Amino acid sequence: MKPVISSFDEAIQDIGDGATIFVGGFGLVGIPENLILALKRANVKDLTIVSNNCGIDDWGLGLLLENMQIKKMVGSYVGENKEFERQVLSGELEAELIPQGTLAERIRAGGAGIPAFYTPAGVGTPIAEEREVRTFDGKDYLLEKSMTADFSLVRAAKGDKMGNLIYNKTARNFNPIMAAAGRVTIAEVEGIFESGDLDPDQIHTPGIYVQRLIQGKQEKRIEKLTTRKEA
Amino acid sequence: MTSDKAMQREKIAKRAEKEISDDSYVNLGIGMPTLVANFIPENKTVVLQSENGLLGTGPFPTEEEVDPDLINAGKETVTTVKGASYFDNAESFAMIRGQHIDVAILGGMEISENGDLANWMIPGKVVKGMGGAMDIVHGAKRVIVIMDHVNKNEEPKILKACKLPLTGAGVVNRIITDRAVIDITPEGLKLIQVAQGYTLEDIQATTEPDLIMEENVELNAF
Numbered sequence: 001m002k003p004v005i006s007s008f009d010e011a012i013q014d015i016g017d018g019a020t021i022f023v024g025g026f027g028l029v030g031i032p033e034n035l036i037l038a039l040k041r042a043n044v045k046d047l048t049i050v051s052n053n054c055g056i057d058d059w060g061l062g063l064l065l066e067n068m069q070i071k072k073m074v075g076s077y078v079g080e081n082k083e084f085e086r087q088v089l090s091g092e093l094e095a096e097l098i099p100q101g102t103l104a105e106r107i108r109a110g111g112a113g114i115p116a117f118y119t120p121a122g123v124g125t126p127i128a129e130e131r132e133v134r135t136f137d138g139k140d141y142l143l144e145k146s147m148t149a150d151f152s153l154v155r156a157a158k159g160d161k162m163g164n165l166i167y168n169k170t171a172r173n174f175n176p177i178m179a180a181a182g183r184v185t186i187a188e189v190e191g192i193f194e195s196g197d198l199d200p201d202q203i204h205t206p207g208i209y210v211q212r213l214i215q216g217k218q219e220k221r222i223e224k225l226t227t228r229k230e231a
Numbered sequence: 232m233t234s235d236k237a238m239q240r241e242k243i244a245k246r247a248e249k250e251i252s253d254d255s256y257v258n259l260g261i262g263m264p265t266l267v268a269n270f271i272p273e274n275k276t277v278v279l280q281s282e283n284g285l286l287g288t289g290p291f292p293t294e295e296e297v298d299p300d301l302i303n304a305g306k307e308t309v310t311t312v313k314g315a316s317y318f319d320n321a322e323s324f325a326m327i328r329g330q331h332i333d334v335a336i337l338g339g340m341e342i343s344e345n346g347d348l349a350n351w352m353i354p355g356k357v358v359k360g361m362g363g364a365m366d367i368v369h370g371a372k373r374v375i376v377i378m379d380h381v382n383k384n385e386e387p388k389i390l391k392a393c394k395l396p397l398t399g400a401g402v403v404n405r406i407i408t409d410r411a412v413i414d415i416t417p418e419g420l421k422l423i424q425v426a427q428g429y430t431l432e433d434i435q436a437t438t439e440p441d442l443i444m445e446e447n448v449e450l451n452a453f
Contacts, residue, residue, distance in 0.1 A: 026283040026320070027306035029299065052320070079359030080306075088357065097358060100282065101324030101366030108321035119328065120369035124400030126352070127365075157300075169317055170284050171300040176319045204319075220299035226307040228291040 002163040008038035022178040023051040030171030032188040034216040076100035109146035111180030152182025159189035163207030260337035287315025327370035335371035344440035346415035349395035368399035380408035424452035
């Protein structure tokens with residue numbers, strides 16, 4: 001059985017200054033909204049955040065950016081955020097950009113105990129400078145090391161008291177691989193269920209990867225609302 | 232965007248749609264490539280992959296259908312088609328890197344005569360990130376770049392060598408612009424089609440490398 005915490009502040013209280021944190025989500029979809037808000041309240045500093053994006057100016061990881069809590073941001077696309085641009089230009093924030101598939105695989109490998117792997121992404125580009133390239137069957141590949149984190153903050157639709165998680169639609173994104181690669185994984189879930197109430201065949205993240213759970217209500221802000229007229 | 236510009240994008244997207252065959256898996260890049268989906272006829276079965284973790288991307292939702300947990304890789308709200316599936320990002324790029332995607336259609340800033348693509352970074356400007364482009368150009372069985380033939384100063388975007396930092400080296404198979412369709416071949420750039428309103432000479436004059444022009448180049452093709 002995994003602890004089900006009742007306060008978001010308590011859920012993150014062992015995250016200290018200088019921690020490396022994986023944060024699930026793609027854009028604003030599938031982000032652990034309430035855990036991010038708790039990190040802002042805790043005002044922990046010098047964080048290294050690994051997440052595909054960095055939120056927007058007034059929501060998600062953008063809140064931690066605004067509050068000057070992030071020392072280094074690792075992601076694949078950070079263009080939605082003016083404050084990000086300002087802090088990078090002023091030298092307040094270090095940014096590392098990684099191809100999205102490489103980022104995902106580095107995290108997956110981290111959770112799976114694979115120290116490094118080769119991928120074609122980035123060969124012949126600025127990111128390959130001073131990096132190990134190896135040729136297999138006539139094609140060049142870049143050596144990439146796996147990544148783990150002190151903490152992973154993920155969000156799921158459902159979680160049971162064994163820590164098993166089920167995600168909803170494209171809110172799955174980076175959450176399962178981050179759950180597996182964090183030394184301490186904290187899952188913010190929309191609904192908590194008793195052990196046995198979730199179908200074992202439908203579990204996306206087995207509970208072994210999850211250290212604690214907390215239930216919360218999300219705003220689920222929409223970054224780009226695109227609609228069509230009734231057909 | 233002026234209506235001329237919008238019409239030009241539509242023309243390129245319509246032509247690019249013809250590259251998609253029935254029963255194929257396709258990844259469309261953000262921006263103009265996304266427009267290609269609007270021109271896929273109903274009798275063609277195409278499964279669109281969104282690299283954030285969706286196979287079977289459908290049209291934009293009606294206001295009632297909007298689901299904040301359902302977006303494409305451009306972070307736009309979408310729907311799914313029947314038979315769609317969701318997966319995590321590692322799985323998504325495994326299917327990309329593992330060459331399971333038949334065609335990827337991406338935008339471009341510059342392309343060289345050996346198929347180098349630059350589309351993610353302009354030195355001196357703030358770098359927003361490459362997203363999935365560096366993985367996709369190496370993963371799809373066929374990589375098609377769609378873009379304007381010349382930049383806003385009327386200078387060629389198809390060059391002997393790219394000046395901008397690369398997204399991938401030697402990765403592009405075909406270029407579709409508002410003026411022409413050009414293939415990257417081991418012998419060099421081969422002109423396949425010329426759009427209405429342009430001559431062979433017009434295309435060569437706005438393309439830096441020498442083009443291979445065989446007798447079967449299609450004129451007034453689109």
